[in-house]
Amino acid sequence: MEVAPKVPECQRGLEVSRRQEWNVSKPTWQDGSATPKVREPRPFPGIVDIFGAGGGLLEYRASMLAGKGFAVMLLAYYNHEDLPKDLENFHLEYFEEAVNYPLSHPQVKGPGVGLLGISKGGDLCLSMASFLKGITAAIIINGSGINVVGDLHYKGKTLPAVGVHLNRIKVTKDGLADILDILNNPLEESDQKSLIPMERAESAFLFLVGQDDHNRRSEFYANEASKRLQAHGRKKPQITCYPAAGHFIEPPYFPLCRASLHTLVGRPVIWGGELRAHAMAQVDAWKQLQIFFHKHLGGEKGIIPPKL
DSSP states (O other): OOOOOHHHHHHHHHHHHHHHHHHHHHOTTTTTOOOBBBBOOOOOEEEEOOTTTSSOOOOOHHHHTTTTTTTTHHHHHHHHSSSOOSOSSHHHHHHHHHHHHTOOOOOOOOOOOEEEETHHHHHHHHHHHHHHHEEEEEEEEOOOOOOSSSSSEEETTEEEEOOBBGOOEEETTOOOOOOOOOBOOOTTTGGGGGGGGGGGGSSSEEEEEEETTTSHHHHHHHHHHHHHHHHHOOOEEEOEEETTTSSSOOOOTTOOEEEEEOHHHHHTOOOOOOOHHHHHHHHHHHHHHHHHHHHHHOOSSSSSOOOO
16 A cells, blocks of 8 residues: 655644744733734754554644744654555655655754654654655654564665564453564564664664563663664664653653553553653653754754643
8 A cells, every 4th residue: 555645744743833933022011911022933943753553643742842942743644534544554755755844844944854753653763764864863762673563665675564473462460461572573584674774874863761661672672773873883872761661651741551452453452661750751751852852953952841
C-alpha cells in the first residue's frame, strides 16, 4: 500500500504551533488594562513531532512545545482520515515532504529542523535522520534503532521489519500481556537487515530512556545505537536514563499509563513505570528536550519551566 504525500495534513499540524507564534508582552496601557501588545512574528526553531503505533493526530505535545518557543508540525502517518489503516508499509517520501514543508516555511528558523518521536515514532525519526536531508537534531523517546512492524521503503530500497514472535508474550498475575521479549535480537544475522543505518545521519541525537519500559528494551537499543554511531566516527549521542520510568514518557503531570490496549497486539499490555519515579522522569525529560532543541536548532537559551 502506497502512502501518498499529503500536504494539507502537514499544514494542519503546523497550525498547532501558530497559536503560540506571537510574542506577547506584559500590559503596557497606562490605565493598567490587561490588553496585550502584540509584536511582529519571528522565525522559530522547527520541530516535526511523531507519535507511536496508536496512530491518529494527538495535538497536546505539539501545542505545549509551541508555547516553549518552537514552531511544531505534528505529523500523522496512519489511522487518521484518509491515511492508511495499518502499518504494513512505510514510504519515507511521505515523511520527506513533511520535513521539507517547515524548512520552506518563513516562520521556521532553519537551516535544519528537529525531530521528536516516541516508540514507533522514534524509530521513524531515526530512519528520517538517516536517509533525509535538513535534520539537525533528533530526540528519541524509548525507541529501538531498528525497523519495527512494517517494511520501510525509500527510493526503490527496502528496510525490512525485525522478526516478531508473539509466543514469547508473558502474562502477569493480573492477566495483562508483557511483550518485552517479542522482538528478535537485531544483532543476530537473520535480523541485521532491520537495523536503521543511523551512521548516515548528520544530526545530533538525544535518547530518553525509561529503564522500566516493558514495550521494548529501550536502554539496550540506545546503547547499541551509541556504539554503532561511534564505530562509524560519529559523535557520541546523549543518553538520559530514568530508573523505574515506563514506556510512555509524556509531558509533565500527565498520568502514568501502566497498561492499556495495544493496537497491534490486540490485547491489554503493561507499559512499565512506578508512579513517583515516572512522574519525576517526565518533568526532567521535558526540560532536557527543550534544552537540547534550543542548543542544536539555535533557539533561546534556557527553558520555560512547566506549570500546573
